[in-house]
Amino acid sequence: MSGYGFRLHDPLALVAALGTRAAGALAALSAAAWFGFFLTRPYQRFTIADGDELRTAVLLLVAGLIVSQLAVRTRRLQAVTVTDAARMSSLQGTVRLAEDGGSPEAVVEYVRRELVGLLGLRGCRFEYGTSLAAQAGAALDTAGLPHQV
Template sequence: MQIEQLSSRRRNWAVAGAAAAPLILCAAIGAAPDKVPDASAAVGLVLLIVAAAVTGLRAAGLVAAASSAVWFDFFLTQPYRSLAIDSAEDVEVAVLLLVVGVAVSELALWGQRQRADVGRQRGYLAGVMATAESVALDGDLVTVTASVAERIREVLDLDRCEFVVSPTLPGGPVLQRDGSVTRGGTSLDVERSGLPVDRVVLLPVHSGRTPRGYFELTSASHVSRPTSDQRRVAVLLADQVAAAPAA
C-alpha cells in the first residue's frame, strides 16, 4: 500500500511539474527585457514537453503540451496577457506545440513498451535456459517437474500449475504446441478473454510419441491473459519434462 501511494504521489508530482514548467518558462521569457524570438521559445517548450514525455506518463506529456500552448499564447503572443491570438503564425506555433506533445508522448510510451517486451523476452529465455540446466544437472523427474511447474505458473500468471503423470489426457481446454488454446476443437481468444477460469487448462507432455502426462494450469481467482509468446514459452518449458528421465 505504501509503495502504491508513493508511486501515485510521484505521478501527481510529475503531472504537476509538467503543467508548471511551461508556465514558469513562458513567464520568464515574457518578463525578459529583450525580446526572445518565438522560435527559440518554442524550442524551449518542446524540450520541456520531451522531458515530461520521457517520464513514461501519457498524462504528463499531454499536460505539458497543453500548458505550453496556453502559456505561449498568454505570455508570448500579441495581445499579451490574453488568450487571444492575432497572428496566424502564432496560431500555427501553438497548434504545433500540441501536436508535438501528443506525438512525443506516444513515441515515448511506444519505446518503453518495446524495451519492456525485450526485457520479458530475455526473462523467458533465461527461464528456459535455467530449467534446461536443471534437467541436465538434476535429472530427477520430481525436481524437474516442480521447477518447470513454478516457471510456467510465473510466465502465464496462474494461481497454480501441477504436473500429473498419466498416459491419457482428460477432457477440457488444451494448450497446444503452437501456443493456441482450444476447447472442443474451437480456438479461444486468450489475449482478449483470458484463460478459462471455470476449468483447468491442460498442457500435454510427450516424449516422442509416448505421453508422459500433462500440466494442469489453473487460473480461477483472476483472469490471466498471457500473450502468444508467453504461451509458447510455457510449451517449451513443458518440453523440459519430456527430456527428464522417468522415475
C-alpha cells in the same frame, strides 16, 4: 518555430516523456496556451494574430502529443521485453537441466516451480502416462476427423 517556442518545448518534452499520456497532453495544451499568452502580440491575452506564431503554438501541441504517445508505447514495450526475457530465461533453464542429464524428476520439479511462479498457481503436479493430446489423437483419423462408427 520561434526561439521562445523551442524553450517551451524542452520542459514540454520532459513532462511528455516522463509522465502519462494525459500529463503529456496537458503539458502540450499548457505550452501552446502560455506561448500565446506570454510570447505573442497582443501580450497577456489568449489570442495569436500572426500565422507563424500560430504554427508555433500548433507545433508545440502536436510535438507534446507525439512525444507522450511515443513514451507510453516505449514503456509498454519495455515491460513486454522484460517479461519475455524472464520467460526465455526460464525456458533456457529447463533446456539446460535436460541437456545436462538431470533426472526426469528434477526436470519435472523445475518445470513445476516455474509454472507455479509464472501462472500464479497454488500448486500443480505431473502425472506420468499418456497425455490428453495423445488420447484425443488416437480417436482421430489421418484427416483429423473422428472415426466413423
